[in-house]
Amino acid sequence: MSRARRRTRSARLTASLAAAALLAGGAGVWALSGGAQAATGSADAQDDFNGDGYADLVVGAPDAKVSGKSRAGYVAVMYGSADGLSASRKKIISRSTSGIPGSATADQQFGASFTKGDLDGDGYSDLVIAGAEAGSVILWGSASGLTGGTNIAKYGAVPQIGDFDGDHTPDLALFSEQSVGGDDPEGAPATLWKGPVSRAGKPAAVLNILDKSEWWGWEEDDASCATGGGCEDGPDSITGPVKSGHVGDINGDGKDDIVQWAYTGDGTWGNRVLYGGGSGFTEDRAPGDTAGEDTGTGVGDVNGDGFDDVVVGTDGWNDKVRVAWGSSSGLSDENVQTFDQDLAGFPGAEEDGDQLGASVSVGDVTGDGCADIALGIPGEDVGSTSDAGSIALLRGSASGVTGTGAQTFHQNTSGVPGVAEKNDRFGESTALLDVDGNGHADLAAGSPPENGENGAAWVLRGTKTGLTATSAYAFGPKTVSAPYADAHFGAALR
Numbered sequence: 001m002s003r004a005r006r007r008t009r010s011a012r013l014t015a016s017l018a019a020a021a022l023l024a025g026g027a028g029v030w031a032l033s034g035g036a037q038a039a040t041g042s043a044d045a046q047d048d049f050n051g052d053g054y055a056d057l058v059v060g061a062p063d064a065k066v067s068g069k070s071r072a073g074y075v076a077v078m079y080g081s082a083d084g085l086s087a088s089r090k091k092i093i094s095r096s097t098s099g100i101p102g103s104a105t106a107d108q109q110f111g112a113s114f115t116k117g118d119l120d121g122d123g124y125s126d127l128v129i130a131g132a133e134a135g136s137v138i139l140w141g142s143a144s145g146l147t148g149g150t151n152i153a154k155y156g157a158v159p160q161i162g163d164f165d166g167d168h169t170p171d172l173a174l175f176s177e178q179s180v181g182g183d184d185p186e187g188a189p190a191t192l193w194k195g196p197v198s199r200a201g202k203p204a205a206v207l208n209i210l211d212k213s214e215w216w217g218w219e220e221d222d223a224s225c226a227t228g229g230g231c232e233d234g235p236d237s238i239t240g241p242v243k244s245g246h247v248g249d250i251n252g253d254g255k256d257d258i259v260q261w262a263y264t265g266d267g268t269w270g271n272r273v274l275y276g277g278g279s280g281f282t283e284d285r286a287p288g289d290t291a292g293e294d295t296g297t298g299v300g301d302v303n304g305d306g307f308d309d310v311v312v313g314t315d316g317w318n319d320k321v322r323v324a325w326g327s328s329s330g331l332s333d334e335n336v337q338t339f340d341q342d343l344a345g346f347p348g349a350e351e352d353g354d355q356l357g358a359s360v361s362v363g364d365v366t367g368d369g370c371a372d373i374a375l376g377i378p379g380e381d382v383g384s385t386s387d388a389g390s391i392a393l394l395r396g397s398a399s400g401v402t403g404t405g406a407q408t409f410h411q412n413t414s415g416v417p418g419v420a421e422k423n424d425r426f427g428e429s430t431a432l433l434d435v436d437g438n439g440h441a442d443l444a445a446g447s448p449p450e451n452g453e454n455g456a457a458w459v460l461r462g463t464k465t466g467l468t469a470t471s472a473y474a475f476g477p478k479t480v481s482a483p484y485a486d487a488h489f490g491a492a493l494r
Contacts, residue, residue: 191209257308
């Protein structure tokens with residue numbers, strides 16, 4: 001069964017009010033929780049912290065100053081509702097928030113990455129926020145929204161939640177913060193927590209990150225491997241630092257897999273896939289390699305065949321977006337669709353520096369059972385305004401990605417709040433999730449450089465015919481009464 005059909009919907013606040021909030025920096029009412037509501041929406045439970053049926057959007061501001069500490073970072077949780085998002089329904093979480101273990105420290109960039117899922121099995125999604133060398137923090141879902149905070153020491157980079165062993169209980173894959181450099185990537189400590197995870201931070205079991213067949217000669221009782229002591233691909237280690245990860249069932253075996261953007265040595269990065277299994281992951285390669293530039297990756301069932309697919313944006317080596325089709329045997333170099341802005345029906349034209357797919361999100365906007373693809377194009381020029389940025393939505397279908405019905409939006413599009421400005425890089429981040437619970441994924445898009453590097457985010461409503469700018473909602477750190485100077489609000493969205 002496909003797990004890619006996470007249908008999300010839209011925000012219905014008026015565009016004029018949204019524009020006023022964004023451009024004037026209007027402050028919303030401070031709210032610490034989402035408030036209990038009747039569960040009337042149809043959003044994916046993984047995105048729903050308070051169980052009301054509406055997806056909740058998490059916005060990272062990793063470079064914000066918190067408690068006087070530069071680049072300490074925070075996240076803003078925007079609770080969904082039948083009316084979409086509002087500054088009155090939010091929670092700001094940093095290392096200085098009451099109940100959150102640890103303290104704000106300079107350059108921690110808390111909120112640079114995070115993941116969602118119901119770790120303790122109570123029916124409410126939980127939030128795990130990475131905190132670099134300080135480790136990670138779990139916020140627990142409840143009828144009143146996220147509560148408490150449980151510390152996870154040591155593992156502070158790109159956590160991922162999914163049912164990796166196929167027992168219908170979400171597990172937590174944890175990775176450590178590592179420096180990048182050198183000719184060859186070093187072993188990075190990692191571990192796999194089998195769910196359920198208690199609110200005391202105790203998993204049902206701790207598993208090796210890799211299946212024994214992947215240890216390549218390392219002995220199970222090797223002391224350095226068992227303690228994450230730098231062994232390459234040992235039982236408690238995985239090769240290279242990780243920047244991002246996306247979860248889905250690529251081979252349709254009922255066990256979730258992870259596609260990771262990881263350091264490959266010599267200043268280069270690339271995607272790898274970790275196939276889930278009962279005793280750890282099996283590692284293989286996935287499309288996407290570059291000479292140092294960031295590129296977007298997304299996972300979802302684009303052709304509706306029950307296997308999740310991997311979508312990779314253009315990068316330093318490839319000038320086309322690639323869709324690697326999932327199958328019972330996993331990914332294959334021969335089973336790939338490629339396209340760019342020359343795809344028939346794709347509005348606009350391909351230009352150098354556009355960065356088509358610098359961010360990628362996959363989800364079903366139209367509700368037809370095939371996931372659609374949102375592509376950030378942050379280097380796109382809007383008229384004579386360079387690097388203003390745009391976003392595109394391409395339809396999925398049984399025959400693959402199609403340009404039929406393709407849409408593009410930027411800040412000069414009618415109904416989208418704001419104005420396209422030089423170096424806004426609108427679309428540098430994207431997320432598809434159903435914030436109004438109507439069965440159609442809505443698109444969240446970020447512009448971290450907006451308003452002098454303060455940052456901002458937008459939500460466009462999803463419908464059965466695609467995205468609409470009608471009632472689009474825009475908000476920034478001032479809107480939610482959070483630290484704003486050089487915050488890069490919207491650098492991460494989920």
